[in-house]
Amino acid sequence: MGYFAKSPWLLHYDGSSCNGCDIEVLACLMPKYDVERFGIINTGNPKHADVFLITGGINTQNIDVVKNIYNQMGEPKVVVAVGTCATSGHFFSECYNIIGGVDKVIPVDVYAPGCAAKPEMIIDAVVKGLGILEEKKKKMSPK
Amino acid sequence: MTTTSTILVILFIILAPVIGGIISGGDRIISAKMQSRVGPPIVQPFYDVLKLMGKENLVVNRYHGDYMICFLIFTIVSGCLFFGGNNLLLVIFALIVAGVFLVLAAYCTNSPYALIGAERELLQMLAAEPMIILSAVGLYVVTGTFDVYGIANCQHIPIIYLPGVFIALTYVLTIKLRKSPFDLSTSHHAHQELVKGLTTEFAGPSLGLFEIAHWYETVLLLAMIFLFFGSYWILGIILAVIIYFIEILIDNINARIKWELMLISAWAVTLILGVGNLMILYFVFHI
Amino acid sequence: MDWVTFLILFPLIPAVILLFTKSVQLQRVVVLVSSALIILGSVGLACNYMQAGGTYLPISSGFFNGLVILGDIVLALVFLYVCRKLPIKKYWIPLMVVIQYGMVVTADLTGGIPETNRYLYIDNLSIVMALIIGVVGSLIAVYTVGYMQHYHEQHKEIKDRRCTFIAAIYLFFFAMYGIIFSNSITWIYFFWEITTLCSFIMIGYSRKEEAVHNSFRALWMLLLGGLAFSVGIMYAANYCGTIELQKLVTMKQSLVIFPILLLCFAGMNKAAQFPFGGWLLGAMVAPTPSSALLHSSTMVKAGVYLVLRCSPILQGTASGAIVAFIGGTSFVMCSALAISQSKGKPILAYSTIANLGLIVLCAGIGTSFTLWAALLLIIFHAVAKALMFISVGTVDHQTGSQDVEDMHGLVSRMPILTFTMLIGLGGMFLAPFGMLISKWAVIEALAVRNPVYPPIVIFGGSLMLFFWTKWMGTLISVVGKQPPIKAKGIGFDEWLGLGGLSILTIAACVGFPWIGHYWIQPLYGWNPMLSERIEVSVALMLGLMLLPPLIFACRWKRLVHTEPYLSGLNVENKYEYLGSLGAPRRWSFGNYYINKYFSEAKLFKGTIIGTTLLWILMFFMENL
Numbered sequence A: 001m002g003y004f005a006k007s008p009w010l011l012h013y014d015g016s017s018c019n020g021c022d023i024e025v026l027a028c029l030m031p032k033y034d035v036e037r038f039g040i041i042n043t044g045n046p047k048h049a050d051v052f053l054i055t056g057g058i059n060t061q062n063i064d065v066v067k068n069i070y071n072q073m074g075e076p077k078v079v080v081a082v083g084t085c086a087t088s089g090h091f092f093s094e095c096y097n098i099i100g101g102v103d104k105v106i107p108v109d110v111y112a113p114g115c116a117a118k119p120e121m122i123i124d125a126v127v128k129g130l131g132i133l134e135e136k137k138k139k140m141s142p143k
Numbered sequence B: 001m002t003t004t005s006t007i008l009v010i011l012f013i014i015l016a017p018v019i020g021g022i023i024s025g026g027d028r029i030i031s032a033k034m035q036s037r038v039g040p041p042i043v044q045p046f047y048d049v050l051k052l053m054g055k056e057n058l059v060v061n062r063y064h065g066d067y068m069i070c071f072l073i074f075t076i077v078s079g080c081l082f083f084g085g086n087n088l089l090l091v092i093f094a095l096i097v098a099g100v101f102l103v104l105a106a107y108c109t110n111s112p113y114a115l116i117g118a119e120r121e122l123l124q125m126l127a128a129e130p131m132i133i134l135s136a137v138g139l140y141v142v143t144g145t146f147d148v149y150g151i152a153n154c155q156h157i158p159i160i161y162l163p164g165v166f167i168a169l170t171y172v173l174t175i176k177l178r179k180s181p182f183d184l185s186t187s188h189h190a191h192q193e194l195v196k197g198l199t200t201e202f203a204g205p206s207l208g209l210f211e212i213a214h215w216y217e218t219v220l221l222l223a224m225i226f227l228f229f230g231s232y233w234i235l236g237i238i239l240a241v242i243i244y245f246i247e248i249l250i251d252n253i254n255a256r257i258k259w260e261l262m263l264i265s266a267w268a269v270t271l272i273l274g275v276g277n278l279m280i281l282y283f284v285f286h287i
Numbered sequence C: 001m002d003w004v005t006f007l008i009l010f011p012l013i014p015a016v017i018l019l020f021t022k023s024v025q026l027q028r029v030v031v032l033v034s035s036a037l038i039i040l041g042s043v044g045l046a047c048n049y050m051q052a053g054g055t056y057l058p059i060s061s062g063f064f065n066g067l068v069i070l071g072d073i074v075l076a077l078v079f080l081y082v083c084r085k086l087p088i089k090k091y092w093i094p095l096m097v098v099i100q101y102g103m104v105v106t107a108d109l110t111g112g113i114p115e116t117n118r119y120l121y122i123d124n125l126s127i128v129m130a131l132i133i134g135v136v137g138s139l140i141a142v143y144t145v146g147y148m149q150h151y152h153e154q155h156k157e158i159k160d161r162r163c164t165f166i167a168a169i170y171l172f173f174f175a176m177y178g179i180i181f182s183n184s185i186t187w188i189y190f191f192w193e194i195t196t197l198c199s200f201i202m203i204g205y206s207r208k209e210e211a212v213h214n215s216f217r218a219l220w221m222l223l224l225g226g227l228a229f230s231v232g233i234m235y236a237a238n239y240c241g242t243i244e245l246q247k248l249v250t251m252k253q254s255l256v257i258f259p260i261l262l263l264c265f266a267g268m269n270k271a272a273q274f275p276f277g278g279w280l281l282g283a284m285v286a287p288t289p290s291s292a293l294l295h296s297s298t299m300v301k302a303g304v305y306l307v308l309r310c311s312p313i314l315q316g317t318a319s320g321a322i323v324a325f326i327g328g329t330s331f332v333m334c335s336a337l338a339i340s341q342s343k344g345k346p347i348l349a350y351s352t353i354a355n356l357g358l359i360v361l362c363a364g365i366g367t368s369f370t371l372w373a374a375l376l377l378i379i380f381h382a383v384a385k386a387l388m389f390i391s392v393g394t395v396d397h398q399t400g401s402q403d404v405e406d407m408h409g410l411v412s413r414m415p416i417l418t419f420t421m422l423i424g425l426g427g428m429f430l431a432p433f434g435m436l437i438s439k440w441a442v443i444e445a446l447a448v449r450n451p452v453y454p455p456i457v458i459f460g461g462s463l464m465l466f467f468w469t470k471w472m473g474t475l476i477s478v479v480g481k482q483p484p485i486k487a488k489g490i491g492f493d494e495w496l497g498l499g500g501l502s503i504l505t506i507a508a509c510v511g512f513p514w515i516g517h518y519w520i521q522p523l524y525g526w527n528p529m530l531s532e533r534i535e536v537s538v539a540l541m542l543g544l545m546l547l548p549p550l551i552f553a554c555r556w557k558r559l560v561h562t563e564p565y566l567s568g569l570n571v572e573n574k575y576e577y578l579g580s581l582g583a584p585r586r587w588s589f590g591n592y593y594i595n596k597y598f599s600e601a602k603l604f605k606g607t608i609i610g611t612t613l614l615w616i617l618m619f620f621m622e623n624l
């Protein structure tokens, strides 16, 4: 494994979630699950991050923000959609302002469904993402 | 340059990042333990930097990376001057130049967050620099030389004469190491300030350079603590470890404070403990 | 004799010619030619006398002395003439003129002044000063022609009296050379008051109300120094039996300390040390070349020059310690005050007072190490500060503002001009360059002594670091493509001044080990550069300073350009973000000024009261 798998830095973005998934994401950082064991760090800045973790769906307000943040992340990067809202829009999908899941706007690499997604699920999803991260890195430099 | 100094300089260039990285890894483990977490492996900082080096070099303009390179070079040079046994004041001035380059790098990006970070870094320098230079003066008063080797080889233990200076230096060390409660300009992982202050616009390799420079800086600053023990270097190592542990403890039990409190408290400590110590030496003990 | 006479008397010729030259082209030619001659003269002088050590240049005939007396009388009349419009309640300004000249001229005419034939004296200190005046001053003079042209294009309402202005510059050269080569304090006094007059003319140039007010403030403050000077002359003549400066400073301390303190008072007053800092700040209303020439690089240096000359007497005395302390107070306080300023020229003015304070501090302590540092400070400060002033002046003309905030991103708009400014700023505070090296020397020299002084230098230095870096950072922010400034264009002579001073600043930085070796060591018998391993580390750092330009020249591959982070709310324009109501809003960023602690309202008055008390204490202590 390369170094990308050993030090994935997260950027957590809260779309139009009900905050249930967000609390689970935060739970991952807390002593019980302690994702820093795997070198995972929660950053606040897309320029520092490798993994874009989105909870909640996309609405008309945040669509540009999500795109912008995605574009400001350096390659290689992966997007993890956490929670059913982020994967499909869930029961908000009928709302007037909801566009749908994250994949309506940016390419999503890993889906972690669940309402709310459990911490184990989130960690698992990120770990899945790491493999993709490595692959992308390999594609970046074909040497 | 004598052989010893050449060897020491080369050792510094090669080993300082290793030691600095391990210190930083240990820092993270101990911090995790204090928060009843497990924490990352001790080599985690190296993984981070290697990863950052492999990332895309994202820039807002083509210049700010260059300032970062200058920052790294001047940090290394100040370390080399130190271990080469040069004048301690010049070492500190070189370190200041390095700091200026870092601030300029942040200014160069012209991003609001980075600009605030830069300005706060300047405040941190304003708060910390006087005490650092003053400690060099204190060492001079006791040992009669600004020469780093001269201080390191002196017969007595400077800290016996300079307890106030030493404590004050430890106080501003927290500022220099950018640890809570003085991590205004940029911070360590979990407690982010303003999306990490002056490093906001540094992505990938430039951020990696920043980390490496920080390792060099850490080693250099700890080595300065070392000087307070003259030739009793084992004592120095033990104290350096203890000091760093205290820094971690302070980091973990404090919330970030406002810059005003930082500036005022740092200057007050400098004036009362630092200058006061020198005054007592001069007027009471006539040294 | 030849070189010295040439340098003193020659500037009078262009002064007279320029007074009557209306055509800009002609002015330009006269200024270029005479500047070249003055530079040549100064360099020739330096080459001739550098190895000679201190030399007296005897003048046997009383003719020149007669001229000086005549000049004193004329000058007194001129001063009274300029005071004619003052309101009656300011009667004390002309009164000061009458008293001081009355004393000196009567004494001179009645033979109250001891005879001497050693009117002129030259040593390495005078040579360094001569080079600064000759080279830096001439470059500023060259710059002035172009500057004044712009100035009058921009300020149509101001009456065009630029002939007077430029002529005053050359009159000023005459006076400065007079000051630094004279050994007789009556002569120094004569030239001293001419510089006061020049300063007065230049500050009041625009004849706006503020300018006139400030010029009279400068006049009375400087005349106060002149008054002290004349009292010093009378005391020296009557009680010490000599008016030769070189003789005075070798006499017994207790005998001459009083006149020497009076001379120091005059010197520090000219160097705008607190409590007299006010006049220099007010002097910033003058056109920029005068700020660059008189109020930062030369005239105020004459003040510290005099204090430096007096330092052998000050060394080790309590009064000397207080002189040093006043200098130190000016240093710290002005550095702090400069933080709270946002306009370019006031920042430069404050930092000028601060640096002069540092020099006075060195002179007051008076060991060979501090004197070494003081002289280096004089050199570096003169070149770097002159460069900064004329750069700010040029920026002001091109963009219409001298506010540092408005210089945000100047590097994208005027790269070359910014580069000269960066050189000036680097020269002011970055490590391998001059000022910081001098500061290092000061700290090292002071560390052995009383622990009162090092903290002063350290704190002042840190405060300086803050405002210089802030300024530097503001300049180099890359703001991307900007609409070009409505090109008024920077003229040839302005570029000549800017370029020349940039090269000088760099040359001074690169060459200072040699400066230390050839000029200063013979003077004070001390050159710390040669001790320990300093030269290696300094050379290393100087070499490394070549690296940044090289690094900047490299074009790194694989850079991926992106927008600055704005919480994901970026819009088309880089300076806007998407506001909460869906409309783009501008973001802007201003520097920190820490007005809460460092503002003028908080510090100015206290400093004035404190330093005034110190002065009183000093003279009092002397009497004990």
Ligand code: SF4
Residues within 6 Å of the ligand: A016, A017, A018, A019, A020, A021, A022, A055, A056, A082, A083, A084, A085, A086, A090, A114, A115, A116, A117
């Ligand atoms: S998936 Fe469920 S818990 Fe998560 S944000 Fe949506 S509604 Fe909330």
